[in-house]
Amino acid sequence: MSRRPDPTRRSEQSRQAIVSAAVDLCVEIGYAATTIEAIAARAGVGKQTIYRWWPSKAAVLLEHMTRVRETQIGFPDTGDLRVDLLAQTSAVQGLFASDTGAVWRGLLIAALSDDVAADGVRTLLQAAVVEAKGRLATAQKTGELRADVDLDMVVEIIYGPLYHAWLLTGRPLPEAYMEEVLSSVFDGLRP
Incomplete structure (x- = not known):
C-alpha cells in the first residue's frame, strides 16, 4: 500500500x-x-x-530576519551590564559582517520606500529596543546605571555608532569595535 x-x-x-x-x-x-x-x-x-x-x-526576507533574531540575537543578563552589552553588541556586529548583514542592509534601504519593509524593519527594531531597555532598566535597579538616564537615548548612544559605521562608512569594523565604543561612553552612564 x-x-x-x-x-x-x-x-x-x-x-x-x-x-x-x-x-x-x-x-x-x-x-x-x-x-x-x-x-x-x-x-x-x-x-x-x-x-x-x-x-x-521584503516579506520573505523579513521572515528570515525574524528567525535570525529569535535564534541568534538575544540579550544576556549575567549581572554585569558592561559584559552583557559587549556580548550583545558584538553579536550584532558579527551579524552585520555575515551574509545576513547583506539582507538586513537591503531591508533597511528598502524601508525608505516600501511599506512592507518599513513595517517589518520597525517591528524587528522595536523588539530589539524593548529587549535592550529591559536589560538597562534592570541595571538601573541594581545601581549599575544612573537612575536618571533616558533609556531610549542610551540605546541610541550604544547602537548608533555601530549602525553608522556599518551603514554609512562601509569600512570593516575591527573585532574590538564595540569594546571601544562601550569604553568611550560607559563612564558617563555609571552612577
Missing part, C-alpha cells in the same frame, strides 16, 4: 527553499536585483507559491 504525500511537509520544504533562495540571491546580487521571479526559479517553485505566503520579497 503506497502512502499519499504529506502536503504540509511539502509546503514547509517549499517555504524553506523560498526563504533560502531569497537570502542567497540577496547576498549574491543584492536586494534591488533580487526579484520574486528569481527567487521562484532558484527555489524551484512557481511565483504563485511565493505569493501564497508573502506579499513581496
Whole structure:
C-alpha cells in the first residue's frame, strides 16, 4: 500500500527553499536585483507559491530576519551590564559582517520606500529596543546605571555608532569595535 504525500511537509520544504533562495540571491546580487521571479526559479517553485505566503520579497526576507533574531540575537543578563552589552553588541556586529548583514542592509534601504519593509524593519527594531531597555532598566535597579538616564537615548548612544559605521562608512569594523565604543561612553552612564 503506497502512502499519499504529506502536503504540509511539502509546503514547509517549499517555504524553506523560498526563504533560502531569497537570502542567497540577496547576498549574491543584492536586494534591488533580487526579484520574486528569481527567487521562484532558484527555489524551484512557481511565483504563485511565493505569493501564497508573502506579499513581496521584503516579506520573505523579513521572515528570515525574524528567525535570525529569535535564534541568534538575544540579550544576556549575567549581572554585569558592561559584559552583557559587549556580548550583545558584538553579536550584532558579527551579524552585520555575515551574509545576513547583506539582507538586513537591503531591508533597511528598502524601508525608505516600501511599506512592507518599513513595517517589518520597525517591528524587528522595536523588539530589539524593548529587549535592550529591559536589560538597562534592570541595571538601573541594581545601581549599575544612573537612575536618571533616558533609556531610549542610551540605546541610541550604544547602537548608533555601530549602525553608522556599518551603514554609512562601509569600512570593516575591527573585532574590538564595540569594546571601544562601550569604553568611550560607559563612564558617563555609571552612577
